[in-house]
Amino acid sequence: MNIVDARGLSCPQPVILAQKAIVKGEFPIEVYVDTVTSRENVRRMAEKQGCKVEIVQQDDEFKLVLTR
Amino acid sequence: MQQIFSPADYPDLLVGLGAPDDAAVWKVGEQRALVVTTDFFTPIVDDPYDYGAIAAANSLSDIYAMGAEPFLALNVAAIPPQLPPEIISEIFRGGAEKAKEAGVVIAGGHTVQDKEPKYGLVALGFAHADRFLTKSGMRTGDILFLSKPIGSGVITSAIKADKITHEEAIETIAWMKRLNRDASRLAMKYGACAATDITGFSLLGHAWEMASASGVGLQFHYDAIPFYPHAEKLALEWCFPGGGFDNAEHFGAYVKFAAEISQERQMLLFDPQTSGGLLFALPVDKAILCQQEALLSGIPLWQVGKVTQSKLIEVV
Structure with missing residues (x-):
């Protein structure tokens, strides 16, 4: 399990951090973001990288679980 | 309206x-x-x-x-x-x-x-009144020209994320400040059939607008497309602005990439541009003369592809 806390960061930072975790390859990866824009950008990057993405909304925040 | x-x-x-x-x-x-x-x-x-x-x-x-x-x-x-x-x-x-x-x-x-x-x-x-350039009018066989490199969205995102220094971005900033006047005059002088400027919808998004308005397809050669310094390196780190993902989702269905073009390079062609170059098409004989004049006058201009019959954007 690999956790990326990208809350409070604006794009492209969450995408960059999530991408680094994908390269490391320790799946599943949990990415925490707090804007819809970050959620969508991380989701689309991860899908383009061949990951399966599950999104869980927790109040105003989102958890993205990336698996391969 | x-x-x-x-x-x-x-x-x-x-x-x-x-x-x-x-x-x-x-x-x-x-x-x-x-x-x-x-x-x-x-x-x-x-x-x-x-x-x-x-x-x-x-x-x-x-x-x-x-x-x-x-x-x-x-x-x-x-x-x-x-x-x-x-x-x-x-x-x-x-x-x-x-x-x-x-x-x-x-x-x-x-x-x-x-x-x-x-x-x-x-x-x-x-x-x-009878001679201005719209997005339509490209004809099969025409040569595609681009007047500025690609990647300003990646560079400006990297500035905001402190991933590059001001010095590393200076060349890109100079390009964004550059007028498209010389490219426009060349396009007019050599009888361009169509033109647009590359901005928020990215190279491939605006290319698709021109292709669909003209009822043709376009083929780009990846290796012929110029990029700003550091843009390809930042793309490998997925330093893309959000608009790039929107463009990839919106225009991706109209684009066919050759298998060897990586995901990062594909995304770079969907990178939203600020004050980007002109994209225009010229018939082959005029394209040679135009490229010669650009070289002699020091006007930046790249041949990046050609107009095809395919009704789709191809990147090879």
Whole structure:
């Protein structure tokens, strides 16, 4: 399990951090973001990288679980 | 707009209510047409002078993309009340000096208060009434030219994320400030069939707009496409602005990539551009002459692909 806390960061930072975790390859990866824009950008990057993405909304925040 | 304005009521409006284009064109005489456009955006670089100059070059670019010459402009601005006066005057000075370089006079404008700064121009230009450039009119076999490198969205994102220094971004900033005037004049001189400027919808998004408006396909050679310094390196780190993902989702269905073109390189071609280059098409014989003149005059111009029958964008 690999956790990326990208809350409070604006794009492209969450995408960059999530991408680094994908390269490391320790799946599943949990990415925490707090804007819809970050959620969508991380989701689309991860899908383009061949990951399966599950999104869980927790109040105003989102958890993205990336698996391969 | 067509629900309110019927094209039949405005016979002198040559471009505007039909297919979307870079600017509206209004016939004002047998020989002459007025070209009108506006654009403005929030700061994309830290230096207020550069921001003003880039915003002005970007607004004027829509006039050049129509094969017209701008002559008159107005400032459009939103300024936060707490912004220091010297910063505000630097933004306007950057815009004014860029306009002057283009032979354009800024004759006024309008400023409102807003939380985030916004700046741009309303720009007017003249074109020949029968000879201006729209997004349609490309023909199979034509050669595609691009007048600036790609990757400014990646670079400006990297500046905001502190991933590159100001020095590393200087070349990209200089390109964004550059007018598309020389490229527009070359395109007109050699009888371009169609043109647009590359902005927020990315190289491939705007290419698709031109291809669909012209009823053709386009084939790009990845290795022939110029990129800003550091853009490819930052793409490998997925330093893309959000708009790039929107473009990939929106235009991806119309684009076929060769298998060896990586995901990062694909995304780079969907990178939203600020004050990007002109993309235009010339018949093969004219393309050779145009490239020769560009080389001799030191005008940056890249042959990036050709027009095909495929009704789709291919990147090989």
